[in-house]
Amino acid sequence: MEQTPLFLRNSYWVLRHGKSVPNEKGLIVSSLENGTLEKFGLASEGFNQARLAGELLLKEIDEKKILLENVRICYSPFSRTTDSAKVVADVLGISFDSCQCKAMLELRERYFGPSFELLSHDKYAEIWSLDEKDPFLPPEGGESVADVVSRLAVALAAIEAEFQGCTVLVVSHGDPLQILQTILRATKKLASSNGIDILSRTKEIMVHSILSQHRKFALQTGELRPII
Template structure:
């Protein structure tokens, strides 16, 4: 894919990347990876608000991570848009292994050296989990396959913090360390255009206007 700036001959594939709504673990700031955590009451309200905002957008497909919190968030948008939900395993959250369900402080108290290594090196994984480097390879493959299936269309992807950050990081050609420097609120909306004949372009990041 070219990295040059210039005019494009194709319509982009527009990815609307929606983080799932609030969960009990997001409130408590716990590592939430593959555990099937439900939305809170506020999380359902956030998902409904996002769906209302997206209802007027020309969206062609709705894709979701397989986890409950993303499927429930996606269901509101899919109903508003009159579209089915396509499940894509590639957009599932990072596997945090032994740290799943812990707060950052709890993980650091149990494994201070391991947490420091994880923070310093995207190639380091939590015990029994997945490194950010592995997540990048998985998400890039899922993104490429999605764009191939829906080339030139607008796709709503309901996912999690890390996969959304990866799409943005890849779009701006940032180093993997950039994953540690982004903040995404629950139910935030992010937009990335993917051009077949040019670079990816980030149009918005951590947009929560629908939650105001």
């Protein structure tokens, strides 16, 4: 894993939730109201994917001699991400009810708006095409890339304020995790002082050329990745 930049107090891994019922049905489920419904949780294959991801993370933790007490799991409150985080916590031997596991509203799925909610996954192509043209322009009634950047930066700042010297697993969704990787990789490259906080650094990289390229960091369902 890459060395953690000096402006961050923790190291980060990301996990996209395992294959979900919406994935199986080919549906976009992006609103908080729908996403937290139990019926839109993980599919059977998704539980297996989450378990495999947990085993891989446990192996990495053991190899790097990271103490389990220094591991944190921060997750989106959607059913599919909560299910995934629970499985990983179980594999690691961490109590899901402990302070080591934290649901964060800011890590929720990107809301694609009422024009896309509960429609076919095929509609994602339209959204991503819009993102490339203007990452500051949201789908009607939904969130733009820039909107998601802003709330993810708040989440990162909160994590950095609460934890120090921890290995943090962020369990979230496709678009937020693409965007999160974009933020962290871009802020790492800033030539400015390492002392600048994550919120200030994020403001510096809020430009079209960076935000429009978030698809480069796409993750498959159940995919685990170290990012910084």
